[in-house]
Amino acid sequence: DAGVTQSPTHLIKTRGQQVTLRCSPISGHKSVSWYQQVLGQGPQFIFQYYEKEERGRGNFPDRFSARQFPNYSSELNVNALLLGDSALYLCASSSRDTNSYEQYFGPGTRLTVT
Amino acid sequence: AQSVTQLGSHVSVSEGALVLLRCNYSSSVPPYLFWYVQYPNQGLQLLLKYTSAATLVKGINGFEAEFKKSETSFHLTKPSAHMSDAAEYFCAVSVGTSYGKLTFGQGTILTVHP
Numbered sequence: 001d002a003g004v005t006q007s008p009t010h011l012i013k014t015r016g017q018q019v020t021l022r023c024s025p026i027s028g029h030k031s032v033s034w035y036q037q038v039l040g041q042g043p044q045f046i047f048q049y050y051e052k053e054e055r056g057r058g059n060f061p062d063r064f065s066a067r068q069f070p071n072y073s074s075e076l077n078v079n080a081l082l083l084g085d086s087a088l089y090l091c092a093s094s095s096r097d098t099n100s101y102e103q104y105f106g107p108g109t110r111l112t113v114t
Numbered sequence: 115a116q117s118v119t120q121l122g123s124h125v126s127v128s129e130g131a132l133v134l135l136r137c138n139y140s141s142s143v144p145p146y147l148f149w150y151v152q153y154p155n156q157g158l159q160l161l162l163k164y165t166s167a168a169t170l171v172k173g174i175n176g177f178e179a180e181f182k183k184s185e186t187s188f189h190l191t192k193p194s195a196h197m198s199d200a201a202e203y204f205c206a207v208s209v210g211t212s213y214g215k216l217t218f219g220q221g222t223i224l225t226v227h228p
Contacts, residue, residue: 004157033214042118042204042218043158056215090157094214101146101165101208103216105157 002027004093004106012112013081021076021109025093031055032074033103034066035090043090049074078111086113116141116207120219128227133177133192135222137205140186147188148206148216149179158204164188175199200226 005024013019025032031050035043048056049068068074072093078085088110092103121136139145146165150158162173169181179190188205202223206216 031214033216035216042206042221043216045215045217048214050214055213058215092158092216101210101213102148102160102163103214104160105150107157110155 004091004104006089006091006106006109008109009107010110010112012114014114015081015083017081018077018079019081019111021078021089021091021111023074023076023091023093023106025072025074025091026095026104029093029095029104030072031094032068032072033092033094034074034076035092036060037088037090037108039087046076081113083113086111116145116209116217118205118207118217118219120203120205120222122222123220124223124225126225126227127195129197130194133190133195133199133224135190135203135205135224137179137188137190137219138186139188139205139207141207141209143209146208146210147179147181148208149173149177149188149190150204150206150218152202152204152221154201161190161203195224195226197226197228200224 033048034046037043045058047066052068063079066076088108090108091106094103117140119138148163149161164181172178205219
């Protein structure tokens with residue numbers, strides 16, 4: 001079975017630009033969460049979506065937004081990019097039906113803002 | 115709110131030696147606890163999880179962890195280190211009221227010397 005997939009793998013943007021990152025969850029998983037991992041730190045929770053609704057939001061500015069589609073894939077959008085947005089963005093999916101709480105991560109998108 | 119503290123940002127062991135990575139958590143409600151491993155330029159792979167069943171949890175690649183409520187700890191161990199264990203390890207906590215949100219520690223980089 002395919003795991004969580006993310007695209008693109010790498011991305012270079014300029015300050016002030018906008019970026020869209022994409023995630024496809026494991027088949028059958030309805031919950032998608034997004035994390036930001038700055039170099040040298042642990043991942044920080046950004047959003048969780050379940051059944052196309054936002055169910056949780058971390059301490060990130062409104063420049064960050066996301067959505068989930070009917071096929072449970074998800075997009076993360078970041079507007080007005082800052083140098084500090086440079087990070088590895090991780091998507092994770094989980095099956096809320098099993099109530100097991102573990103999340104399965106994709107390989108991430110490496111965003112560099114110059 | 116829940117939190118995780120990983121003691122020691124870097125741990126170095128010889129091949130064949132015991133691996134001990136320390137994790138302490140803080141949570142006002144019963145937690146779910148996880149250990150993830152991250153190899154360079156990759157996403158996170160789940161090693162093991164504690165979800166209120168057995169306190170001694172066995173995971174992949176010979177790793178195990180013991181949940182000690184009295185010490186609020188969930189330390190990761192492996193009896194004999196292998197060169198392929200060199201990676202960064204993250205402890206994470208989730209609680210029932212925040213499904214889909216993992217709170218991670220800062221990570222511990224494990225180096226294995228021949």
